[in-house]
Amino acid sequence: MAKPPVRSCPIWTLPSNLTNRQRMATWRNLKPSELTRPTKCPALPRVVESDGQQSLADLRALVTAERALLRDEMLKRGGFLLRGFEVNDPDSFADIIGALGYQPEAENPFDTSPRSKVAESVYTSTDTPDAYPILAHNENSFLNERPRMISFFCLVEPMRHGETPLFDSRAAASTLDPNVRAKLQEKKVCYRRRFPKKRPGWAPIINRTWDEAFGTSDRDEIEAMVTAQGMVCQWHPDGRILHTENVVDPLPRHPETSEHCLNLQAFHRTSILRDLDEVRPRQNSLHNASLKMGLRLLYALDVMPVQILYGDGTPILPDEMIEIRRATWDHSVLFRWKKGDVLVLDNILTGHGRMNVEGPRKILASFADPVTFPV
Known part of the structure; x- marks a missing residue:
């Protein structure tokens, strides 16, 4: 096979003219200590971390006011991670997804992964047994129609392992x-x-x-x-x-x-x-x-x-x-979940999977804004 071209994942910088509300949170990349292993994609995902204990109302106000910037960050990087805010249950998770302006869709009956509904438009990410790793994939990429957005919420932080690897689909291609x-x-x-x-x-x-x-x-x-x-x-x-x-x-x-x-x-x-x-x-x-x-x-x-x-x-x-x-794993990011994390991905730009899990772990998922790619 011919030697593939070298393409590093892009590193984007946040505009310097941040609003006061944006300064309620630190906008940064994942730290090496938050990763399971080094990555070629340090800019995936953008982390928006609370500067102190911010309430759900504070986070809702932040994402509502900065919706355009967050969506722009996701388009550039492939996703963003909201960390350190008071998101404690499935309804709070759904509230933030709504504040981002996404239109949640019902679970797809053709989905390959078994899952359970836990709230309106909120499901378990998978009910596949913990010992099995889940292949890298873009949600419903086996269909011509798939969600443009997929988001995850860490309700129960994994005791050991259980990372959700992310894959830069542009770099892989x-x-x-x-x-x-x-x-x-x-x-x-x-x-x-x-x-x-x-x-x-x-x-x-x-x-x-x-x-x-x-x-x-x-x-x-x-x-x-x-x-x-x-x-x-x-x-x-x-x-x-x-x-x-x-x-x-x-x-x-x-x-x-x-x-x-x-x-x-x-x-x-x-x-x-x-x-x-x-x-x-x-x-x-x-x-x-x-x-x-x-x-x-x-x-x-x-x-x-x-x-x-x-x-x-x-x-x-x-x-x-x-x-x-x-090509997929060369452009992967393995980060460690923290309770309350909300991860929002552009499902076309970024794939995901699951590593093996030991001990309790509960990650919830929501899907929105379907897009069609006819053959």
């Missing part, structure tokens, strides 16, 4: 090997999903059943929802399994900056096993080995809940997926 990038642009990518009617007792909660995904077991209703999304669907002969398939553009242009962004969910054997290698030093070695063995078995039996291929149905080669993963 621009540093991708030119041959791989050209192939992705030409062929697009196809996602094949497998929805069981019932989850086997031995299976971990890593995907949704019909009822969980669509809220109904009526096959006609499900087919109508699926085809409305432009997907192809097919039922297993005995009706136990629904298979869906759709093609999307993995390198869409951002609606404002027009930059290509790598929006992709790497449901690929190579990437999943390498993510388990990523967290192996942080897990019991026998437990990690058993997770890898289980995933290899799911692939061998061809029962993985989601698989990714090229848009023409040909496989993405292991070396190509390794390159896609390299």
Whole structure:
């Protein structure tokens, strides 16, 4: 493969003419002590930290008054983190998202991650078992329509690990090997999903059943929802399994900056096993080995809940997926959550994931402002 170009994440500076309300908070980058490891993207995300114990009302006033600046910061950097304010519950989180001017949307029934609703337009970020790392992804990048904004709220600070890695999608796209990038642009990518009617007792909660995904077991209703999304669907002969398939553009242009962004969910054997290698030093070695063995078995039996291929149905080669993963992880940020943190991301510019978790952790999520990228 050709050597990819070197592109550092941009470092932006805040205007010097701050208002008094802006001076209620410190505007800064994450400190090295707040990161799990060094990053090439020190400007992602912009941190807005309370100068003292600021109330929810203070934060609401701040984000309302400085909405345009915060949105500009997110457009430049990909996201911002509100830290040290009194955001203590799901309703407070929803209040701040509303003050930012976003229009929250309901949970997407096609979402791959199992999650639970906890308040109006507020959900658990995932109910996937703690031991499994969650692949780097831009939310719903397997659909032509996805939220422009995704936000997270730390209700329970992780006891150990449990970071939400962030990925600069612009930098990943621009540093991708030119041959791989050209192939992705030409062929697009196809996602094949497998929805069981019932989850086997031995299976971990890593995907949704019909009822969980669509809220109904009526096959006609499900087919109508699926085809409305432009997907192809097919039922297993005995009706136990629904298979869906759709093609999307993995390198869409951002609606404002027009930059290509790598929006992709790497449901690929190579990437999943390498993510388990990523967290192996942080897990019991026998437990990690058993997770890898289980995933290899799911692939061998061809029962993985989601698989990714090229848009023409040909496989993405292991070396190509390794390159896609390299471009993504080379531009990652792993920061440690603090209780009350509110993280707001431009979902096209910035991907996210989850590292393995030990002990209690509860991160909530909200989605807003859908945008469509037709193929």
